[in-house]
Amino acid sequence: MRIVLKGVSVFFETTAIIVLSLLFSLSVYAISDNNQIFTDTETTQEIMLEMKPEVEYASAPPNFSDLHQINADVCGWITVDGTNIDYPVLQGSSNLTYLNKDVFGNFSLAGSIFLDAVNDYQFNSRFSLIYGHHMDNHLMFGDLDLFKDSDFFQQNRYATLLTVNESIDMQVLAIMETADSTEEIFHPTMWDQDISPLVTYIKDHSMYVDQTAYELAVNNIDSLQIVGLATCTDGATGNRTVLFLIAKGSSDPKPSTPVNPPDDQPKKPTETDYVRPPAKTGDSFSNSPYFWFAIFVGSVMSLLILVTIRRRQL
Numbered sequence: 001m002r003i004v005l006k007g008v009s010v011f012f013e014t015t016a017i018i019v020l021s022l023l024f025s026l027s028v029y030a031i032s033d034n035n036q037i038f039t040d041t042e043t044t045q046e047i048m049l050e051m052k053p054e055v056e057y058a059s060a061p062p063n064f065s066d067l068h069q070i071n072a073d074v075c076g077w078i079t080v081d082g083t084n085i086d087y088p089v090l091q092g093s094s095n096l097t098y099l100n101k102d103v104f105g106n107f108s109l110a111g112s113i114f115l116d117a118v119n120d121y122q123f124n125s126r127f128s129l130i131y132g133h134h135m136d137n138h139l140m141f142g143d144l145d146l147f148k149d150s151d152f153f154q155q156n157r158y159a160t161l162l163t164v165n166e167s168i169d170m171q172v173l174a175i176m177e178t179a180d181s182t183e184e185i186f187h188p189t190m191w192d193q194d195i196s197p198l199v200t201y202i203k204d205h206s207m208y209v210d211q212t213a214y215e216l217a218v219n220n221i222d223s224l225q226i227v228g229l230a231t232c233t234d235g236a237t238g239n240r241t242v243l244f245l246i247a248k249g250s251s252d253p254k255p256s257t258p259v260n261p262p263d264d265q266p267k268k269p270t271e272t273d274y275v276r277p278p279a280k281t282g283d284s285f286s287n288s289p290y291f292w293f294a295i296f297v298g299s300v301m302s303l304l305i306l307v308t309i310r311r312r313q314l
Contacts, residue, residue: 041110041139044102048088053077055167062162071103075121076163078113078130078229080243082156083143085229089130091115109133110140118189123163126195127188127226134232134241141231144241147175153208159245161227170227170245173213174206177233180240185228196221202244217246 051070053062067074067088076089090112092098098112115121116129132141146152159170178185184201191198199217203209217224226246233239 037109038135038137038139040108041135042137044104044108044110045087045139048103049086052086052088053162055162061165062167064162064164067103071105073098074103075115076123076161078159078161080143080156080159080229082152083146084138085132085141085143085159087113087132087140089113089115091119091121092117095131110135113140116188122165123161123225123227125188125192125225127191127198127228129186129188129228129230131230141229144175144229144231144243147172147243148177148207148241150208153210157210158248161245169248171213171216171248172210173217173226173244173246174202174209176202176206176242176244178205178240178242180238182240185230185240185242188228195224195226198226199224202226206244213246 048067051066053064053067055062062077064074071090073090073092074088075091077087078089079086088103090098090103091114094117095114097117098114100107100109100111102108102110103112111133113130113132115123116131119125119128134140134144135142147156153172153175157172159172161168161170176185180186183190184198199214199221203214217226224246226244229243229245230240233241
């Protein structure tokens with residue numbers, strides 16, 4: 001009986017030690033994997049910034065040729081002064097296309113900055129809505145939260161939107177926190193005919209509204225076009241933070257001449273054409289060396305603990 005009890009005790013001790021060791025190892029892996037996501041996102045942004053479209057002369061459209069060689073779905077570039085928001089904008093066939101896919105077409109938990117699938121590719125919609133994940137470390141659209149601070153909102157007023165047609169100097173109109181079910185915001189095509197009710201809605205429901213930008217919007221209501229930048233609200237998955245932008249001091253409608261990337265442009269470059277960022281983590285545990293390293297460490301820890309216990313018992 002004593003041998004049986006001892007065997008049962010050893011079995012449960014061994015199981016407990018192995019489970020705890022593996023849990024510890026997986027916790028270490030999770031932290032490492034999370035840091036890798038941040039690193040990969042930063043790497044992708046650095047590569048993209050080297051290809052940021054340039055405007056060769058005042059009346060010329062931005063040159064998107066390098067970006068279109070990587071992905072023909074790139075439709076713009078958004079930069080918000082005072083923040084780290086400086087990214088290409090893509091548009092997929094649906095709003096799920098780039099939710100967890102980077103500009104190279106690789107799986108990425110950070111996703112991409114993307115234009116609502118129902119909006120016009122050339123940003124000719126009266127209200128264009130751009131989405132991005134809320135991330136820490138000033139990545140993707142995490143910096144939109146900065147505009148919830150009154151001082152920051154007042155001191156950081158401008159942004160730039162590059163489209164396939166032109167470079168547009170933008171100014172901040174308002175910052176809003178709202179539910180993801182708000183049709184006035186998340187059904188952008190409802191304002192294609194008359195955008196004035198949207199301007200009123202923004203004024204009445206925003207945390208802060210810039211009076212100068214609001215007056216500009218009202219005075220140019222017939223030609224007004226609004227761009228919204230939307231992200232998840234930190235700590236409330238059902239809420240969204242939206243920053244609204246309008247063209248700075250311009251009442252001229254955008255040109256309607258299509259300027260689309262050629263149909264024969266490849267979606268991705270070849271390996272020899274461009275440096276690709278590291279493959280994103282999180283798509284498969286078995287494909288990650290960090291996962292197997294964590295398992296190895298856990299196994300070694302379990303063995304050492306078991307050997308130590310057995311020696312003391314002897």
